[in-house]
Amino acid sequence: MSNKFIGQSIKRVEDKRFITGKGRYTDDIKLPGMLHAHFVRSPYAHARVVSIDTAEALAIPGVVAVYTGDDVAAINGVPCGWQVNFRNGETMREPKHPMLIATGDTAKHAGDPVAVVIAETKEIAIDAAEAVLVEWDELPAIASPADALKDGAPLVHSQFPDNKAFDWSFGNPVEEVDAAIEASAHVTTLEFVNQRVVPNAMEPRAYIGHYDAVADKYTLYTSTQNPHLIRLLMCAFVLGIPEHRVRVVGPDVGGGFGSKIYHYTEEALVTWASKQLELPVKWTSDRSEAFLLDAHGRDHVTKAEMGFDADGNIMGLRIKTIANMGAYLSTFAPAVPTYLHGTLLQGLYTTPKINIDMTCVFTHTVAVDAYRGAGRPEATYLLERIIELAAHEMGKDPAQLRFQNFIPPFDGVTQPGYQTQVALQYDSGNYAPVLQKGLDLLGYDDFRQAQKQAANSNKLLGVGFSTYVEACGIAPSAVVGALGARAGLYESAQVRVQPTGKVSVFTGSHSHGQGHETTFVQVVADKLGIAMEDVELVHGDSDTVAFGMGTYGSRSLAVGGSAIMKSIDKVLEKGAKIAAHKLECAEGDLEYGEGKWTVKGTDKSIGFGDVALTAYVPHVYPAGLEPGLDFSSFYDPANFTYPFGCHIAVVEVDKETGKVDLKRMIAVDDVGNIINPMIVEGQIHGGLAQGIGQALFEGTIYDENAQLTNGSYMDYVMPRADDLPMFETANQITPCPHNPLGVKGAGEAGAIGSTPAVVNAVLDALWSGGHNDVKDILMPLTSERVWRAMNN
Amino acid sequence: MQINLTVNGKARASEVEDRTLLVYYLREQLGLTGAHVACDTSSCGACTVHVDGVAVKSCTLLAAQADGCQVTTIEGLASGNDLHPLQQGFKECHGLQCGFCTPGMIMTAADLLNTNPHPSETEIRVALEGNICRCTGYHNIVKAIQWAAEHQAVPA
Ligand code: FES
Ligand code: FES
Numbered sequence: 001m002s003n004k005f006i007g008q009s010i011k012r013v014e015d016k017r018f019i020t021g022k023g024r025y026t027d028d029i030k031l032p033g034m035l036h037a038h039f040v041r042s043p044y045a046h047a048r049v050v051s052i053d054t055a056e057a058l059a060i061p062g063v064v065a066v067y068t069g070d071d072v073a074a075i076n077g078v079p080c081g082w083q084v085n086f087r088n089g090e091t092m093r094e095p096k097h098p099m100l101i102a103t104g105d106t107a108k109h110a111g112d113p114v115a116v117v118i119a120e121t122k123e124i125a126i127d128a129a130e131a132v133l134v135e136w137d138e139l140p141a142i143a144s145p146a147d148a149l150k151d152g153a154p155l156v157h158s159q160f161p162d163n164k165a166f167d168w169s170f171g172n173p174v175e176e177v178d179a180a181i182e183a184s185a186h187v188t189t190l191e192f193v194n195q196r197v198v199p200n201a202m203e204p205r206a207y208i209g210h211y212d213a214v215a216d217k218y219t220l221y222t223s224t225q226n227p228h229l230i231r232l233l234m235c236a237f238v239l240g241i242p243e244h245r246v247r248v249v250g251p252d253v254g255g256g257f258g259s260k261i262y263h264y265t266e267e268a269l270v271t272w273a274s275k276q277l278e279l280p281v282k283w284t285s286d287r288s289e290a291f292l293l294d295a296h297g298r299d300h301v302t303k304a305e306m307g308f309d310a311d312g313n314i315m316g317l318r319i320k321t322i323a324n325m326g327a328y329l330s331t332f333a334p335a336v337p338t339y340l341h342g343t344l345l346q347g348l349y350t351t352p353k354i355n356i357d358m359t360c361v362f363t364h365t366v367a368v369d370a371y372r373g374a375g376r377p378e379a380t381y382l383l384e385r386i387i388e389l390a391a392h393e394m395g396k397d398p399a400q401l402r403f404q405n406f407i408p409p410f411d412g413v414t415q416p417g418y419q420t421q422v423a424l425q426y427d428s429g430n431y432a433p434v435l436q437k438g439l440d441l442l443g444y445d446d447f448r449q450a451q452k453q454a455a456n457s458n459k460l461l462g463v464g465f466s467t468y469v470e471a472c473g474i475a476p477s478a479v480v481g482a483l484g485a486r487a488g489l490y491e492s493a494q495v496r497v498q499p500t501g502k503v504s505v506f507t508g509s510h511s512h513g514q515g516h517e518t519t520f521v522q523v524v525a526d527k528l529g530i531a532m533e534d535v536e537l538v539h540g541d542s543d544t545v546a547f548g549m550g551t552y553g554s555r556s557l558a559v560g561g562s563a564i565m566k567s568i569d570k571v572l573e574k575g576a577k578i579a580a581h582k583l584e585c586a587e588g589d590l591e592y593g594e595g596k597w598t599v600k601g602t603d604k605s606i607g608f609g610d611v612a613l614t615a616y617v618p619h620v621y622p623a624g625l626e627p628g629l630d631f632s633s634f635y636d637p638a639n640f641t642y643p644f645g646c647h648i649a650v651v652e653v654d655k656e657t658g659k660v661d662l663k664r665m666i667a668v669d670d671v672g673n674i675i676n677p678m679i680v681e682g683q684i685h686g687g688l689a690q691g692i693g694q695a696l697f698e699g700t701i702y703d704e705n706a707q708l709t710n711g712s713y714m715d716y717v718m719p720r721a722d723d724l725p726m727f728e729t730a731n732q733i734t735p736c737p738h739n740p741l742g743v744k745g746a747g748e749a750g751a752i753g754s755t756p757a758v759v760n761a762v763l764d765a766l767w768s769g770g771h772n773d774v775k776d777i778l779m780p781l782t783s784e785r786v787w788r789a790m791n792n
Numbered sequence: 793m794q795i796n797l798t799v800n801g802k803a804r805a806s807e808v809e810d811r812t813l814l815v816y817y818l819r820e821q822l823g824l825t826g827a828h829v830a831c832d833t834s835s836c837g838a839c840t841v842h843v844d845g846v847a848v849k850s851c852t853l854l855a856a857q858a859d860g861c862q863v864t865t866i867e868g869l870a871s872g873n874d875l876h877p878l879q880q881g882f883k884e885c886h887g888l889q890c891g892f893c894t895p896g897m898i899m900t901a902a903d904l905l906n907t908n909p910h911p912s913e914t915e916i917r918v919a920l921e922g923n924i925c926r927c928t929g930y931h932n933i934v935k936a937i938q939w940a941a942e943h944q945a946v947p948a
Contacts (some may be wrong), residue, residue, distance in 0.1 A: 023891045
């Protein structure tokens with residue numbers, strides 16, 4: 001293995017097409033005869049369909065079909081991929097999520113579809129959708145998860161009289177935690193909301209279903225993070241069509257952040273409709289639909305209590321949370337507040353007793369599922385807010401309180417991993433230095449001086465810390481299977497060495513901004529000692545890539561990259577047999593490097609390309625060895641990976657207006673080994689912006705009828721260029737001990753650490769100005785909310 | 793209705809519906825899919841192109857309004873095989889991830905550099921105020937534009 005590319009900030013191979021406008025996203029694809037779908041959707045969050053009249057729409061020239069619930073009654077709803085049972089063992093409630101709401105049934109969130117119009121042009125489809133007459137009977141609705149549990153709350157599913165999807169508790173027995181908190185010298189209590197946010201990938205979802213009657217084959221082009229998973233779910237659970245007759249392609253995809261993991265009804269519907277009509281059918285979401293329909297993130301209401309002994313050592317953590325699932329259970333939704341959240345509540349601290357009590361409820365809102373970080377940002381927000389508040393209450397320095405409670409370093413090789421109280425075993429960690437590095441970058445002592453001076457001015461200064469650990473490289477199949485996953489979370493890869501020694505790598509990971517076409521190729525080229533130009537990465541097409549579980553949970557390199565490494569090992573192993581035969585030596589006498597096998601201690605060698613050619617022109621060839629040089633592998637990780645880091649925000653708060661100005665954002669992340677520092681830094685930047693967005697700008701607003709009132713870019717505040725500073729980033733490297741590349745994953749870190757750092761910074765600013773009683777401000781921290789906090 | 797305009801240096805005579813927006817004309821009729829549609833409120837800038845040399849959100853303009861105009865899209869920004877300095881800058885500085893906002897970002901930035909060849913960081917951030925990127929956190933986009941400002945051909 002050479003080290004020419006790994007660790008280098010190689011410029012991205014994929015950029016050329018994007019910077020010249022040649023990216024090929026689903027909506028850019030035009031197929032001959034293609035029809036366009038537009039949905040008729042519920043304008044109400046909760047309403048019964050009394051009648052649907054499609055006659056007028058059908059009469060519009062250019063309209064090809066109008067389908068309603070009756071037409072698709074035979075199609076199953078979209079499934080949920082994770083089962084979490086009630087505490088008492090009762091199976092979680094899994095209401096059917098139908099394709100279209102049929103007459104007599106009820107729409108359960110605004111945007112729930114009742115009919116789809118298919119027409120020759122998009123414009124005709126839109127006009128005709130307006131001509132579909134639906135009579136509605138509006139019913140009372142709820143959006144807030146806390147309201148869902150109140151007596152007499154409107155029911156989302158009438159068969160579930162308490163609106164509960166399931167409840168769950170985890171960690172140490174609650175009596176033990178109660179006792180630990182009881183015995184504490186100080187208990188900090190924090191009640192807060194982790195508000196609902198909208199992922200907002202810039203490319204709206206788009207699908208094209210295309211049934212080819214001659215070949216009897218379906219093709220679905222979809223803006224997805226995981227084409228094979230969509231194929232599996234759609235074939236096996238929704239449409240009941242044979243998987244081998246279905247090709248799913250995820251071409252260029254304009255961001256996902258979780259929202260494009262899930263199997264959505266529109267995907268199945270255009271696929272089904274293309275069979276009915278024997279023509280391709282395209283649907284592209286507009287932004288308003290995206291706000292209503294793409295799975296949202298977060299949405300927890302929490303009460304947390306953390307107990308400390310007289311010296312400030314954490315004694316126990318007790319949590320009660322209500323999590324909003326929305327109206328239906330989306331693909332991974334049950335896992336997010338439970339096994340991706342409850343299991344992270346150890347954080348970086350030695351907390352000896354932890355218990356979480358979780359109630360997951362239905363509301364008349366679109367589903368909540370994994371959004372960048374998925375459960376881990378919620379866990380980090382909880383821990384990092386409460387420890388900061390505890391430091392304030394106890395008059396301790398927030399950095400010192402963290403240092404004091406950190407888990408001591410462990411490398412996972414000479415020392416065992418760290419067994420948490422909440423099931424996970426961390427692989428390797430070294431927490432204090434990332435915080436120290438953050439403090440050094442900040443210039444902590446100078447900052448506190450400046451803060452003191454600012455306290456008398458019009459602008460208060462504040463610093464906020466957040467130290468996080470997350471579970472990435474999702475995930476060991478047996479572990480997640482035991483926890484309710486209905487899928488394995490391995491990855492597959494094929495390395496096909498062509499006769500000329502060029503290499504095609506097929507990965508089940510999917511790149512939608514992460515730069516796999518560069519990083520994966522860096523790894524392969526180095527491992528084989530060949531040029532990057534001689535390696536191509538193929539992804540996103542179920543006809544070319546044998547299988548894949550896709551990209552989410554910061555898993556691509558840790559899991560997908562490991563699968564590639566396994567295939568490369570097989571290539572080199574077989575190659576050595578061929579080389580030994582050609583060089584007339586024993587395999588054991590060979591060493592591989594710089595793209596050739598060399599007989600140790602001699603200058604006799606044979607190049608990778610010659611061996612490849614021999615494998616395909618096997619004239620002089622080891623007896624009994626198969627021709628060809630092409631290997632597939634599956635890699636199922638032994639454990640999650642556990643990146644960690646320290647994020648520090650510095651803010652200025654205007655006393656007069658409450659306006660928050662984010663001055664500095666420092667991020668020291670340890671994501672294990674790094675293949676391409678430029679790309680890792682870019683991932684961190686993007687995550688930081690999203691995390692800051694949640695702290696300062698973003699959040700859904702529902703009215704009393706459960707209508708989303710800020711479902712557009714005019715109303716939902718996305719972070720823009722002039723809202724953010726240049727980011728200050730640094731890395732520490734603690735390799736992952738259990739995967740071949742030693743990588744941990746960097747996709748979500750930025751979004752996990754940053755949110756509490758920013759909120760803590762605003763509180764610190766307020767505290768410095770004498771507003772000592774402020775414990776919490778609801779996110780996003782708008783000027784008004786901050787002003788109110790200062791002025792009671 | 794019939795419109796006559798120049799798109800990326802090429803004269804075009806096209807039949808469009810009165811209500812056709814410029815962005816859909818470019819994407820659907822001319823197959824220039826570099827301009828993207830990411831919102832329905834003229835808020836995201838993904839559709840930005842130049843009309844008579846000025847950056848315009850092509851979802852806010854009817855194709856009919858571009859009658860008689862010179863339109864440049866991301867596809868027409870490079871001169872032959874030579875990438876525009878902004879295109880190079882975005883690659884050099886990792887100013888893009890998923891690439892969806894990128895054409896709009898580049899076209900907006902090109903307008904900025906035309907009027908202000910050496911903008912400050914603040915001027916760049918303010919100029920990008922109408923363009924949303926969800927991937928990069930803008931840091932590297934700002935750097936990409938600074939790179940381009942440093943590397944652009946000095947106007948004669
Ligand atoms: S699509 Fe034109 S501004 Fe968003
Ligand atoms: S690069 Fe993805 S939105 Fe900007």
